[in-house]
Amino acid sequence: MVLLGLSKLLCIFQCISLTFAILDPIDFLALQSIRKSLDDLPGSNYFSSWDFTSDPCNFGGVYCDGEKVIALNLGDPRAGSPGLTGRLDPAIGKLSNLAEFTVVPGRIFGTIPQTISQLNSLRFLAVSRNFISGEIPATLGQLKGLQTLDLSFNQLSGSIPPSIGTLPALSNVILGRNHLAGSVPQFVSQTLTRLDLKHNNLTGSLSPTSLPPSLQYLSLSWNRFEGPVDQLLTRLNRLNYLDLSLNQFTGVIPGSVFSFPITNLQLQRNGFTGPIQPGDQVSISTVDLSYNRLSGEISPMFSTVENLYLNNNRFTGQVPGSFVDRLLAANIQTLYLQHNFLTGIEINPTAEIPLSSSLCLQYNCMVPPVQTPCPLKAGMQKTRPTEQCAEWRG
Numbered sequence: 001m002v003l004l005g006l007s008k009l010l011c012i013f014q015c016i017s018l019t020f021a022i023l024d025p026i027d028f029l030a031l032q033s034i035r036k037s038l039d040d041l042p043g044s045n046y047f048s049s050w051d052f053t054s055d056p057c058n059f060g061g062v063y064c065d066g067e068k069v070i071a072l073n074l075g076d077p078r079a080g081s082p083g084l085t086g087r088l089d090p091a092i093g094k095l096s097n098l099a100e101f102t103v104v105p106g107r108i109f110g111t112i113p114q115t116i117s118q119l120n121s122l123r124f125l126a127v128s129r130n131f132i133s134g135e136i137p138a139t140l141g142q143l144k145g146l147q148t149l150d151l152s153f154n155q156l157s158g159s160i161p162p163s164i165g166t167l168p169a170l171s172n173v174i175l176g177r178n179h180l181a182g183s184v185p186q187f188v189s190q191t192l193t194r195l196d197l198k199h200n201n202l203t204g205s206l207s208p209t210s211l212p213p214s215l216q217y218l219s220l221s222w223n224r225f226e227g228p229v230d231q232l233l234t235r236l237n238r239l240n241y242l243d244l245s246l247n248q249f250t251g252v253i254p255g256s257v258f259s260f261p262i263t264n265l266q267l268q269r270n271g272f273t274g275p276i277q278p279g280d281q282v283s284i285s286t287v288d289l290s291y292n293r294l295s296g297e298i299s300p301m302f303s304t305v306e307n308l309y310l311n312n313n314r315f316t317g318q319v320p321g322s323f324v325d326r327l328l329a330a331n332i333q334t335l336y337l338q339h340n341f342l343t344g345i346e347i348n349p350t351a352e353i354p355l356s357s358s359l360c361l362q363y364n365c366m367v368p369p370v371q372t373p374c375p376l377k378a379g380m381q382k383t384r385p386t387e388q389c390a391e392w393r394g
Helices: 002-019 025-036 090-094 114-118 138-142 230-235 255-259 300-304 321-328 386-393
Strands: 038-040 062-065 068-074 084-087 100-103 107-110 124-127 131-135 148-150 155-157 172-174 194-196 201-204 217-219 224-228 241-243 248-251 264-266 271-274 286-288 293-297 307-309 314-319 334-336 341-345 358-360
Touching (some): 025 038, 025 068, 025 090, 090 114, 114 138, 230 255, 300 321
Parallel strands (some): 084 107, 100 124, 131 155, 201 224, 224 248, 241 264, 264 286, 286 307, 293 314, 307 334, 314 341, 334 358
């Protein structure tokens, strides 16, 4: 009778085994630890499917290949989900076949577990818009197959480990909106297309070979970088987005930048100097060169730009007539030329500026022939003091 009972139990177990894939015990225990360290924020029910009496490969955000977990997406990705709270458990490093690990925006705090560096199969790591603090583990440089690293919108501090730059397969590095300091490591990956380091405390200069020519998206705004970038930018001729604003870059802006396949060029609030000479008509929709030390005459090649910000520089001479033509035809939406040393613009004082267009000419070495609304920060003075204009001409 006892043997008969055991045989029935064995049969039942085998039947269950055929119905559900048996998850590797190490992965099973790792998922249990991860669950214990995290909770749904009010309004989220992501963990409602995590019932460990059933097959974990059917849990929300868990994807398996055979008996191993290959992807873990923590949290409900739908818009409006409040996300999760808690800490990332080091047991994540036990999921030895994990290729993708993501966390939706929420209130997860603590540090990045060092054990993630054990995930040799990891290709995609995205833990953004939470409250992760501490430093980026240098051991992430062991993840030789890593293609995407997104740790943006957290509270990370310290420097970007040089080991990150040595990863050969990187295509996306997104570390913006943290408290990172120090310099940018040299990136060796020839497949890197996106580098986003905006809103940090990064410093130093960028050597001409520090970034690969494969880059298509580069955002370094709101840091404290310095030095020239003309040789570097000349190499990065595949860029379709460039934002170097709010830094301390100096030197000239190469004319080749204006022929890049780009729609938005943000170089404002730096220390760029010299004249600007595009080689051809500029097909970029928005060009912002404001608050620099640029000089010389304004090139008529810029008249094809829809939104052009050249204010707060040292430009001289007349405004090209092609600007007036395109402005009156409503082809230019924004033309900010205030706070320069411009001496004139040929426009009929009775001309009607289209309602869809904005023109600001005040605080130059001329009396603005037309009265148009200027931004409040342009000030109230219409023209420069005569002595400033005379000194500049001299």
